[in-house]
Amino acid sequence: MAKRQTPAASEISEETAEIPVEATRKIKKQKVANIPTSTPPTTTISAAPTIAEGSGFLKKHGITVLNAKTIQDPYLTFANIEHLKPSLLKPFKSFDAPTPIQSAVWPYLFNGDDVVGVAKTGSGKTFAFGLPAAKMVRKQSPKQLGILVLVISPTRELAIQTFESFQQFGPKSYVKPVCIYGGVPKGEQRHLLGEADCNVLVATPGRLMDFMEEGVIDLGVVKMVVLDEADRMLSFGFEEDIKRILSAVPSPRQTVMFSATWPMEIRNLANTYLSPSAIRITVGSDELQANTDITQNVEVMTQDAKEGRLLQLLKGQAKTDLVLVFALYKWEVGKLEKLLVQRGYKVASIHGDKAQRDRIASLDSFKTGKTPVLVATDVAARGLDIPEVACVINFTYPLTTEEYCHRIGRTGRAGRKGIAYTFFTVNEKSHAGALVNVLKKANQIVPENLIKFGTTVKRKVNENYGAFVKDVDMSVKGKKTTFDDDDE
Template identity: 50%
Template sequence: MGGKEKEVKVLAMKGAEESLSDQISNKKKMKKKKREVEEKRFEQEEVSNDSSKKKKKEQREESAQEVDTGVEEPVKKKKKKQMKEKKEKEVDDNRSLKKNLSTGAEETAVVRGTAEAQLCVTVSGNGSADPKFAPLESFDLEGVPTSVLECCKTFAKPSPIQSHAWPFLLAGRDLVGIAATGSGKTLAFGIPAMTHVLKKKKEKKATTPLCLVLSPTRELAQQIADVLEEAGSGCGVKTACIYGGTSKGPQRSALRAGATIIIATPGRLQDLMEEGVCSLDQVSYLVLDEADRMLDLGFEPAIRAIISKTSKIRQTVMFSATWPLAVDQLAREFMNDPSPVKVMVGSQDLAANHDVTQIVEVLEDRARDARLDSLLQKYHKSRTNRVLVFVLYKKEADRVENSLQRRGWKVSAVHGDKTQADRTKAVNSFKDGTRPLLIATDVAARGLDIPDVEYVINYSFPLTTEDYVHRIGRTGRAGRKGIAHTFFTQTDRARSGELVNVLREAGQTVPEELLKFGTHVKKKESKLYGAHFKEIGVDSAKATKITFGDSDDE
């Protein structure tokens, strides 16, 4: 290639580069010009909008001036007068409310609690302001036989739930009682139940059941029966404890012998009712103890069927340590009083017994066995004190029991797959100290009333935080102190927020490892309507049945 051709090629390349450069420069200029035009248009629109807003504002002011000075003056004066009257009424209502509060319409009394926190007792519902329902400070109960009160002689004074509930229950009022585990709820409804039965027996000389106490588990039914048998031993009141997993023969005999108080689990009671052995048409005092647990266990159809067979004129009582929304529905349906008395000891939110020191330890699942063994070396060193270990599954209970037995621990287990005889034997050996170490599933979370359980260990975290509260309530009962040590693993993270709230409410230490799982609390869902439901309190009015048109089927 010659020199001239090279020169021409170089010049052509330079020309192409200059042409490309010019094109880029022109595009930049056009973009800049377009941006300037858009900015100018935007400024004009803003000015236009400002002027429009200003004009509208002036029109409103002119309109307001016309109202102030025109024919609408009397209307404005009337509105001002109405507003003034409304404010005065609100002030009067507030004064009235304060007066009611001071006399007990929504009584809030602080009672002696633990060193960490004081418990608050709230009483609400129809007639709660009446002075005759003032809390009791002693066991001097008008109308209650001395023989019935013998079971209270070991206590210095009534517990908060007893002192506030007894005046209403002895007066025949429907009541909802919410208090921590180990706070004396059984006697809170048991003493009025015994008094009611004695009064009815005197009036009617009845030999059929007059009082029914429904319980979710066999262990809790047995515990309630023991308390009521002691209370009625001196006055001739017969009780019958009805539960599954054992022979029906002795239970039929107790009913035929004239038992006037029945303590029962729903399933077995329904069986005996269908056999015609048990009639509830004279039951005028009905207790649902731990109603939330009965719903969790799927007993709602049985509960409805049982309650439908009781007397229409009855006193209905519900007691529990936790009060989820599902139980409110039962309360509204089955209580005759549209606004029953509600006695709440402590917080409306989920709360644990403040006498229990809660220790939560976050660890790996595979580390639990070794950690349990080291805790038993610490907490159960004497091998004579009572320690209760909770697990989640029946097979897990057997595995942990066998593992500890191989290591030389005196241990037994309680769960749903064991026969009632084996369960009773295990609980009795735990009570008498023969085997002071007990492994249990949640069947024992609400049924063991053994005052001197020093330690509770949650080897597995329960499926609900309500069950956690009931589990740790097996210690720290009747004013004693206790320790609950809980293992929390990665699989339990969905309940971390609720657990953190329970710990904080009781003034306990919240471990940093637990906070890493988050503090979000998932909204509880309605079993009927999912997550889309309105939270309705127990004090709300009952629903009204409406029938549309005439029907031949009715």
Template identity: 50%
Template sequence: MAKREFQDRDSSELRAKKKSKSDKHTKTKTHGSDLKAQETRNTEPAMLDDVSQADIERFFTENSVQIKDTLQGDTNPDPILEFSHLPSCDSGLYQPLDSFTSPTAIQSATWPLLFTGRDLIGIAETGSGKTLAFGLPCLKKIQDSTKKRKERSSQPMAVMISPTRELAMQIHDQISKFAEPVGIKVACIFGGVKKDEQRRALQTAAIVVATPGRLKDLQNDGSVDLGKVKYLVLDEADRMLDKGFEQDIKDIIRPMPVSKRQTVMFTATWPPVVRDLASTFMTTPVTVTIGGEPSADPRANTRIKQIVEVVKPHEKEQRLVQLLNQHQKGESKSDKILVFCLYKKEAVRVERLLWNKGFKVAGIHGDLGQQERFRSLEAFKKGDATVLVATDVAARGLDIPSVKLVINVTFPLTVEDYVHRIGRTGRAGADGHAITLFTEVDKAQSGALINVLKAAKQEVPEALLKFGGTVKKKQHGAYGAFFKDVDSDKTATKILFDD
């Protein structure tokens, strides 16, 4: 396939080439009132001269890719199926891509849009390569902007917000592999550590990766000015809203320029609250969905084999030891297994049990200090520990390579957390395996779990079906199980009393 050409609108030669191919390619439409679309789109959609239409159609079909674009209508840009089709770059920005074979589905589908400056909402499963999907266009935008001005601004040009410090660190590490060789500074900002070192990092950072709470604190005390941000990313947006960060996000975004800012949002689910947030600060965004129609319901990665075992509560820890012995023997002795517990004390007890049984085990939960959590994660990543016992603090966003199996000792409080727990395996196109120990205590979640299993075409055990398939209404964040969802538009009924 020929190399993809990204056409600079200031190039008369390429404009002529674009015009000659107008019968084969659809140009991006702009609306007179859409100031941002006119100002930020500094390149035209990518065009590939001799791309096979069969390959393109196969890509969209096999990955269940759906693109909804109010500007382009039903016309979608060709996906970037090879790294050689990326926009030309005269620096070493793309060199780290040599360690990858080809783009993931979310990268292939979103890059043609992100490199042309479009606002975008990406909906995809965990472990799909989202960080690089939004990371490379961000770095290219900063490079191009710096060349035009011949010097970099002292204020951050890009902000990437994530719900947890672990995910922020992960994004920082992956972005830094591409940023450092081309001289772009990246700062990682999160709570739980002293602010002074973070303030120093902000003085030279072009990209800020942060959790909402700490970034807002530093913004309020004048340590960072976000008035020149041109690229904004919200990663795991649904999770941030679950955690109640909506107001913090709005406060952080308020000083950022509107017309010249490109905004990118990635989310695993598409509930109304996420849609409402997107509508408040994005301009004619493109919605790219990998794996089917956007849904408000959680969906598990279909490559993960899910097994649910219904057991008695007192049998769980004995069964856990049996499973670990079964899956860590022979050639699989060093396989990485992630074990999830619901509560911190439970995680400590299970970790101690496994240590006494001779397993190479580490733990990560809220009672551990930041450095202890870092050490546990590093030990697990390097293989010094082959079993990591975690609470849900580690369930979202962490990219731990080659996790072969996830075991849920205790079912989480919501089925959304279940989906994100098991999403630690089966990442980056690999197959995964998850085993869940389900008890009568968890029966309120049986209906939602059954729906997740059915949607992923997994076997539903008879013992689980006996708990019932009704999906319980989610608790309200402020009022808990006592919350009653009422129709606020309904006229109140007058109550009359006899004299």
């Protein structure tokens, strides 16, 4: 592979409510039967990209690589990847080429480097770390027993979908994933950990800490740790849990972080737990931004006009289109679900009061198109990877513009086009400036009546010093959030 020299750059508390164990069993078995049997992409090695091709690809996709002594050429095709078993390419059989974040990070992750990946939602980051993890497991197993890869996820939904992604590699890969998270009985998960010969553990921080304290989980042979959606985990107040978990994993190890943004808190975490030579790879901007594959429509209206407009938009969708409707509160989800059912729509819902079994059932029904409309609180804003979502409707604007970006990021995934509608009222006028900036950065139309609310972006206010606090790291620790209550 061609290399070119470059100067180094500087650079919830989870639920304890118990539900029947069938939910966990279903997750364990769900994808195994669906592993593709058709011929995977060829592993014949093609010529590595030229220096010009590699540079052009990085420039085209706005990819920056910092702190690398040698810039590795990206993998432009799956055939560029050397020494890869055919079974490891099964999840990619329907893709012509890797996504930009995959192309950029794979050379470094295959090399064993610590990496921070910063990329927008829907960019293919799960397999960006999943394929190198599976390749490492395939090389180590079956001679090495125990948990070799630890993936830490902020939410149950994201953990489950990451687990399902690892299942796609199939039994010939020797990848044996187990998923643990709050909201289900510990007994079933404890049983799986004991019997499944787990070598890839996907976990939420709270449940992982529970099992570590009970002595159920041994992290003594972990070779690779992945912090997925690290910014989200810190916002949930999991920083102390993450520190304790990482302290229990021996060195040397490979540590990988993925995040949609690059705030001071994430930089501090990376500086503490990744090696000084860790490489930061950014696709696009490391600031708050929306996926440019999504057409954003912001409509300023009165509160009373929202239900009528929602019905009008749904009427305009094809019957087979998957539509995700976001509300802010649990009661609001119930109200909208009742309204849409009365109007003849097939609707499912998820929110914090629903048991995990019911959440899984709602998501499965939505994914398969049995109920093509899903009404949800922000509990679903991250972690849902459903490529076929045609449209997102923000019935109520979220509490932050960051959440807005993650909500609409449920459509327009994996290179597909998506559309999002957002109902904006005078009650949300304090968010107008930040929303205008997001729209402008994505080259979207900015409504005149949105600009009338003002374009000033309000600074985050420190609880002790108001808006006059300097933009430095104040080392303020976030409160640990109970996941089921984050949409009260």
